Amino acid sequence: MFTITARRATAACAVLLLAALTGxxxxxxxxxxxxxxxxxxxxxxxSECSLSRSDVKSGTNTFxxxxxxxxxxxxxxxxxxxxxMGEVENIGPGLKRDLIVELPTGKYQAxxxxxxxxxxxxxxxxxxxxxxxxxxxxxxxxxxxxxxxxYVNSQAIALEQKxxxxxxxxxxxxxxxxxxxxxxxxxxxxxxxxxAESFGDLDPKIDARVNDVEPGTEWTGYHRIExxxxxxxxxxxxxxxxxxxxxxxxxxxxxxxxVKLTPLQLANGAKELLDExxxxxxxxxxDRYSHTDLWDFQANLEGSQAAxxxxxxxxxxxxxxxxxxxxxxxxxxxxxxDKYRTADGFKPYTASExxxxxxxxxxxxxxxxxxxxxxxxxxx
Amino acid sequence: MTSESSKGISRRGLxxxxxxxxxxxxxxxxxxxxxxxxxxxxxxxxxxxxFHGPHQAGIVTPAQDRLHFATFDVTATKREAVIALxxxxxxxxxxxxxxxxxxxxxxxxxxxxAPPEDTGEAVGLPPARLTITIGFGPSFFVDxxxxxxxxxxxxxxxxxxxxxxxxxxxxxPNRSGGDIAVQACSDDPQVAVHAIRNLAxxxxxxxxxxxxxxxxxxxxxxxxxxxxxxNLFGFKDGTANLKLEDTDKLxxxxxxxxxxxxxxxxxxSYLVSRRIRMTIEIWDRTSLGEQEQIIGRGKGTGAPLxxxxxFDAVDFNAKTSDGxxxxxxxxxxxxxxxxxxxxxxxxxxGYNFVDGSDGLGRLDAGLFFLAYQRDPRKQxxxxxxxxxxxxxxxEYIRHVGSGIFACPGGVTPGSYWGEKxxx
Numbered sequence: 001m002f003t004i005t006a007r008r009a010t011a012a013c014a015v016l017l018l019a020a021l022t023g024x025x026x027x028x029x030x031x032x033x034x035x036x037x038x039x040x041x042x043x044x045x046x047s048e049c050s051l052s053r054s055d056v057k058s059g060t061n062t063f064x065x066x067x068x069x070x071x072x073x074x075x076x077x078x079x080x081x082x083x084x085m086g087e088v089e090n091i092g093p094g095l096k097r098d099l100i101v102e103l104p105t106g107k108y109q110a111x112x113x114x115x116x117x118x119x120x121x122x123x124x125x126x127x128x129x130x131x132x133x134x135x136x137x138x139x140x141x142x143x144x145x146x147x148x149x150x151y152v153n154s155q156a157i158a159l160e161q162k163x164x165x166x167x168x169x170x171x172x173x174x175x176x177x178x179x180x181x182x183x184x185x186x187x188x189x190x191x192x193x194x195x196a197e198s199f200g201d202l203d204p205k206i207d208a209r210v211n212d213v214e215p216g217t218e219w220t221g222y223h224r225i226e227x228x229x230x231x232x233x234x235x236x237x238x239x240x241x242x243x244x245x246x247x248x249x250x251x252x253x254x255x256x257x258x259v260k261l262t263p264l265q266l267a268n269g270a271k272e273l274l275d276e277x278x279x280x281x282x283x284x285x286x287d288r289y290s291h292t293d294l295w296d297f298q299a300n301l302e303g304s305q306a307a308x309x310x311x312x313x314x315x316x317x318x319x320x321x322x323x324x325x326x327x328x329x330x331x332x333x334x335x336x337x338d339k340y341r342t343a344d345g346f347k348p349y350t351a352s353e354x355x356x357x358x359x360x361x362x363x364x365x366x367x368x369x370x371x372x373x374x375x376x377x378x379x380x
Numbered sequence: 381m382t383s384e385s386s387k388g389i390s391r392r393g394l395x396x397x398x399x400x401x402x403x404x405x406x407x408x409x410x411x412x413x414x415x416x417x418x419x420x421x422x423x424x425x426x427x428x429x430x431f432h433g434p435h436q437a438g439i440v441t442p443a444q445d446r447l448h449f450a451t452f453d454v455t456a457t458k459r460e461a462v463i464a465l466x467x468x469x470x471x472x473x474x475x476x477x478x479x480x481x482x483x484x485x486x487x488x489x490x491x492x493x494a495p496p497e498d499t500g501e502a503v504g505l506p507p508a509r510l511t512i513t514i515g516f517g518p519s520f521f522v523d524x525x526x527x528x529x530x531x532x533x534x535x536x537x538x539x540x541x542x543x544x545x546x547x548x549x550x551x552x553p554n555r556s557g558g559d560i561a562v563q564a565c566s567d568d569p570q571v572a573v574h575a576i577r578n579l580a581x582x583x584x585x586x587x588x589x590x591x592x593x594x595x596x597x598x599x600x601x602x603x604x605x606x607x608x609x610x611n612l613f614g615f616k617d618g619t620a621n622l623k624l625e626d627t628d629k630l631x632x633x634x635x636x637x638x639x640x641x642x643x644x645x646x647x648x649s650y651l652v653s654r655r656i657r658m659t660i661e662i663w664d665r666t667s668l669g670e671q672e673q674i675i676g677r678g679k680g681t682g683a684p685l686x687x688x689x690x691f692d693a694v695d696f697n698a699k700t701s702d703g704x705x706x707x708x709x710x711x712x713x714x715x716x717x718x719x720x721x722x723x724x725x726x727x728x729x730g731y732n733f734v735d736g737s738d739g740l741g742r743l744d745a746g747l748f749f750l751a752y753q754r755d756p757r758k759q760x761x762x763x764x765x766x767x768x769x770x771x772x773x774x775e776y777i778r779h780v781g782s783g784i785f786a787c788p789g790g791v792t793p794g795s796y797w798g799e800k801x802x803x
């Protein structure tokens with residue numbers, strides 16, 4: 001059994017385990033590379049992420065994830081730089097879900113994210129077998145689009161589920177639960193916002209702030225309910241907005257699942273997400289009643305990173321130095337955000353001007369190289 | 381109508397020339413004024429713009445390079461105090477636009493025991509085409525409770541509407557509104573600042589400055605003799621603006637006509653001011669192609685997309701090989717064009733501004749938009765409603781300040797700004 005018990009600090013531990021040393025988790029024998037075929041079973045709890053083996057053959061692999069913890073979790077397989085190879089979202093306590101993913105030869109990370117936030121509990125995953133065929137640039141770009149489409153799809157599914165939960169809490173009059181679910185459901189929206197925004201007038205219906213609304217038009221969507229929850233501490237009168245929100249989200253989700261993207265749209269989407277961070281989140285204008293801006297901030301960043309990482313193999317060939325810069329700068333922003341973390345998410349965003357400036361500065365530092373990606377991708 | 385002097389006249393040299401006319405124009409309010417010594421370098425384009433005429437100067441006057449705009453709240457409660465102030469302001473404006481000090485003794489010729497009448501920072505500077513233009517806001521007529529403040533409620537023009545909330549408006553009350561607006565434009569920033577500073581000083585006790593805005597780099601052309609400048613997004617701005625040479629069009633679109641009423645506004649125009657913050661840093665990370673798609677013009681030439689020359693007519697039906705519109709449906713040029721606004725046009729004379737940086741280290745910069753028109757209900761309001769709904773540019777700008785003002789017709793010698801409003 002290959003066990004990872006805590007975030008980050010255990011990476012060394014996992015490596016030791018792979019080397020068949022026993023210092024970290026004596027009770028579990030080290031995985032035997034390639035000793036089995038069939039699904040890799042993943043035991044996820046609130047504090048561990050155990051894989052039945054950490055070495056698999058290249059090709060199609062199935063990970064069967066069972067959540068034995070008390071928090072909703074996610075499971076990811078990341079390539080270099082947290083490029084998403086595959087993921088299952090939103091696995092409730094006691095539930096089991098499969099991830100089927102095509103993995104070429106190489107080094108990966110298997111990650112559980114209890115509570116669906118943060119870096120998660122990570123361990124190495126090695127894929128051996130026939131060497132991966134060299135892919136030409138066109139193929140690399142096509143794979144980037146496929147990879148990001150899978151990401152959008154998984155986010156869209158979770159968006160619908162979490163919004164359904166949020167709406168149910170609002171309609172049940174459960175203010176506390178609705179408040180807890182508000183930033184969670186928005187995270188999925190914020191990760192794929194450029195895709196959602198491309199469906200024209202759905203975006204204002206779902207995500208308009210009060211000043212975005214023209215007189216004579218009704219204000220609907222997340223922020224309408226946010227105002228009631230935090231300013232008036234009630235869900236009274238919100239049922240119709242909740243229903244409308246779910247209807248609109250379902251429409252977006254249906255469209256997002258089938259949307260055809262281009263590599264350039266990925267690059268631009270990554271940039272737009274950072275623009276969102278720079279203009280709306282750093283300033284605290286987005287969630288002005290709940291002050292949950294940092295959840296959105298994190299989600300925008302993750303969405304941006306997912307798009308960039310999907311392009312990573314193509315970028316690596318064309319401008320390796322840019323990839324290094326992007327890795328460094330993404331890390332810096334995530335690190336800056338980490339200061340505001342709590343066990344389940346983020347502190348209310350009531351940062352001082354100096355703190356806002358600090359966040360703004362790292363975002364600007366990242367946004368500049370991200371804005372160069374489109375040009376690199378467009379080059380023939 | 382305004383006129384430009386063909387050759388420059390220095391503050392010193394002016395005494396004999398335009399000085400006489402000025403003295404006549406303001407007779408009764410200021411007997412005469414001194415001209416402070418010190419030679420100035422008079423060059424072309426530094427001369428005075430005629431203050432008197434059927435229209436106020438500073439509207440179709442070829443846009444100067446600098447702006448100091450201020451709005452004032454009237455603190456006095458007596459009608460007489462307001463009238464007295466307007467008389468004093470008119471006299472001072474006539475002198476300053478002629479390149480002269482204000483008051484009897486000016487900046488340096490008065491008694492040593494008293495503060496100088498003129499603040500003095502324009503001494504030695506040429507008139508630099510200074511124009512001073514006045515307008516009255518809705519709150520000048522009625523206060524927030526609807527009270528008739530100065531007995532002029534009935535004279536509030538129907539066209540002087542309270543602007544509606546536009547989608548995305550994020551207005552700062554401290555940069556919006558005002559009972560009276562004064563626009564000072566000049567080719568020399570110090571001359572423009574001098575004008576507002578002296579008017580504010582005269583106004584203490586009667587009015588208080590509500591907010592003021594400095595601008596540089598005119599962002600439009602109001603004459604065909606001018607080249608088209610660039611805004612802070614790096615695009616040519618004002619290519620298709622109304623120009624002073626379009627005299628027939630100005631009667632249709634700019635000047636209030638006798639049938640429009642009220643009488644005191646005939647020959648005048650309505651001014652809408654908007655402080656438009658640009659998210660410069662975000663724009664600068666946007667690809668050239670997207671910038672051009674957003675604006676609808678080439679960045680280098682200023683030509684409409686699909687055309688070669690800046691002044692070529694926009695072809696809104698042109699398609700690219702993949703069947704999409706060359707000038708996109710959500711581009712600024714298309715949405716602002718008269719063809720999509722029932723023929724409505726504006727005379728813009730906005731300015732770039734950079735007020736340093738904000739707390740996040742980003743430029744507090746943008747466009748101080750100023751637009752004159754015959755009727756905001758048919759011009760600015762519907763145009764802005766359309767832009768607010770659909771303009772792709774909205775992702776990069778934010779409207780943070782707003783004002784609307786009724787600018788009366790021109791002043792005749794011996795009269796004062798807004799005299800017909802009080803008689």
